[in-house]
Amino acid sequence: MSEEVRARVEWLRKEIRRHEYLYYVLARPEISDFEFDALMRELAELEARFPELLSPDSPTQRVGGAPLEELPQVRHAVPMLSLDNSYDEKDLTEWYGRVVRLLGRPPRGLVAELKIDGVSLSLAYADGALERAVTRGNGEVGEEVTANARTIRTLPLRIPFTGGPVEVRGEVFMPRQVFASLNRERVGEGEEPFANPRNATAGSIRLLDPRETARRRLSFFAYQIVNAPELGLQRHREALERLAEWGFAVNPGWSRCRDLGETHAFLEQWRERRAQLTFDTDGVVVKVDHFAEQQELGATSKFPRWAVAYKYAPEGVRTVVRDITVQVGRTGVLTPVAVLEPVRVAGSTVARATLHNADEVARLDVRVGDTVWVAKAGEVIPKVLAVDPARRPAGAVPFHFPEQCPACGTPVTREAGEVAVRCPNRSCPAVRRQRLLHFVSRAGLDIEGLGKRSVEQLLDAGLVSDPASLWDLRAEELAALPGWGERSAANLLAELAAAKSKPLWRLLVALGIRHVGERAAKLLSECFSSLEGIAAARAEEIAAISGLGSVIAASVVEFFADPEGRELVRRLRERGVDPRAEASGGAGPLAGLSFVLTGTLSRPREEVAALLEGAGGRVVDSVSRRTSFVVAGAQPGSKLEKARALSVPVIDEEGLRRLLAERGVTW
Ligand code: IVH
Secondary structure, X not given: OOHHHXXXXXHHHHHHHHHHHHHHHOOOOOOOHXXXXXXXXXXXXXXXXXXXXXXXXXXXXXXXOOOOOOOOEEEOOOOOOOOOEEOOHHHHHXXXXXXXXXXXXXXXXXXXXXXXXXXEXXXXXXXXXXXXXXXXXXXXXXXEOHHHHOOOOOOOOEOOOOOOXXXXXXXXXXXXXXXXXXXXXXXXXXXXOOOOHHHHHHHHHOOOOHHHHHHOOOEEEEEEEOOHHHHOOOEHHHHHHHHHHOOOOOOOOEEEEOOHHHHHHHHHHHHHHHHHOOOOEEEEEEEEOXXXXXXXXXXXXXXXXXXXXXXXXXXXXXXXXXXXXXXXXXXXXXXXXXXXXXXXXXXXXXXXXXXXXXXHHHHHOOOOOOEEEEXXXXXXXXXXXXXXXXXXXXXXXXXXXOOEOOOOOOEOEEOOOOOOEEOOOOOOHHHHHHHHHHHHOOOOXXXXXXXXXXXXXXXXXXXXXXXXXXXXXXXXXXXOOOOOOHXXXXXXXXXXXXXXXXXXXXXXXXXXXXXXXXXXXXXXXXXXXXXXXXXXXXXXXXXXXXXXXXXXXXXXXXXXXXXXXXXXXXXXXXXXXXXXXXXXXXXXXXXXXEEEEEOEOOOOHHHHHHHHHHOOOEEOOXXXXXXXXXXXXXXXXXXXXXXXXXXXXXXXXXXXXXXXXXOOOOO
């Protein structure tokens, strides 16, 4: 390998880092995504050809490593303290008074910063390279999440300081837009949405598979160099400036304040303005600027005396929590719910509000008797935003999340990195009831005449037990139920009869297979055309469908491999349920064709994929007998061999152009 190659690799890395910084941190890109991708590709190719040049701080190495079994525990060299929170500006004044008293004079300057609503993270750099990332944990011991942290683009893998170890701390967060799209995706897949960006961040940074974390597009703001005084820095604001010079993103909302008056002005300035930010903030942190004064002030066992947090009061309505109950959903997920003193919120009376999940209850530390702020979340379900600590009644006890399912008593489970706590018992009566409700709901088979009340009535009367038993209902027994008559019984039976031939995707959603929402169900229905086809599909075949992937594939296969799932399908079919696969998306000159792309094409693969999909074709990741064409560019991979083995037609780029031209698609 020549010196030239080595130099080129170094140059590429430097250039890529510079563009990453411009793009992710400053949001001022100088080159197009296409040009950036070309630099990345060249670097990756050189590293593949000369593996001796690979280094863990190369920009190509952000996502890597196999999924972990569990996250290792690490003790913090310097404990990660937290700050006392307050909604009251009076507390700020008291804090300042204490600082002046302890120092014997006013501090020589303060810094006010926006308080980012995320999860704190500590980063250890050695010789300029990121070595380890650890969550706060309990402040003394945290969890090592280095591989996950490396996927965060606003976090440099290398800093231009090699004079000794450096520990940087800051906040990981999920930008609001990323959060919104992640939750849309989750709801579309029938998953529980995250409560808020902070909750999503906590889940995402602790995942065991860094590739999944990479997809969560987390971000990071640095706010502290733990050993700043050793680096010759004298003030916090110099540390913030140094962090920015090193390539970290530093939260733009910070300002020097000479005295308390100026911090109040800062608070007011951001009270409304923070709504326009691309990330969530929950308040302001005020810090004594000089490290010498910080050291003089020290810390209590829990909080540093040199900093204080002021929280903006949430925008919501205040009411009192009468009780906290836990509901069991159709996937077995336990959702804590606050039972409230009824209150008017945005035009309706609210008596219950979701507390989302165990993490959120723990973070809010909400207790029966607490005064809380509630608001309508997005559309319908109201949520508890925050607890007012000043109004907590004496003797209020912390809420303990149940360790057993409240409906059936089975011990609950929690998957690593997931926020949801579940009842694993498939025959849990609460789960069965919710599954039946989901089956007939508008999202599912949409059976008119069956709402929550009537489903409960049928269950209580012992007339139904599972979805298939709906088609065993007889007119006389229905008509005899309180509130029913011959007419309503006949109507329901007619509805049920018609529902037998509803679209296949509706039945798939109704079955409540994890991760299969409307989008996935439509893709499955298009690709496999029948319930039997889907039930017989192998995980690889499903995973190869663009837009599905291995998580959905595993869940579908698991559902149909399970005797209970198979039995349900059999019982449905036995009763004449015969869903129709609607003609595939149908439109476009490439409708019905599927393509696998391999090797280097003259245009980026994503671009070619978008072109094919735009014309109604499907682009899948791996070759199967169903693949219509494998498009092979330069240096094709193993997909080409597989295509040959399966006798799938292989075309080159020229062949693809011809095919497109024949069908009137412009390349
Ligand atoms: S300074 C000794 N600055 O808020 C703790 N913290 O309630 C010094 N946070 O654990 C922390 N933005 O996770 C600091 N600009 C900021 C912050 C910030 C968010 C978080 C951090 C900390 C918690 C304290």
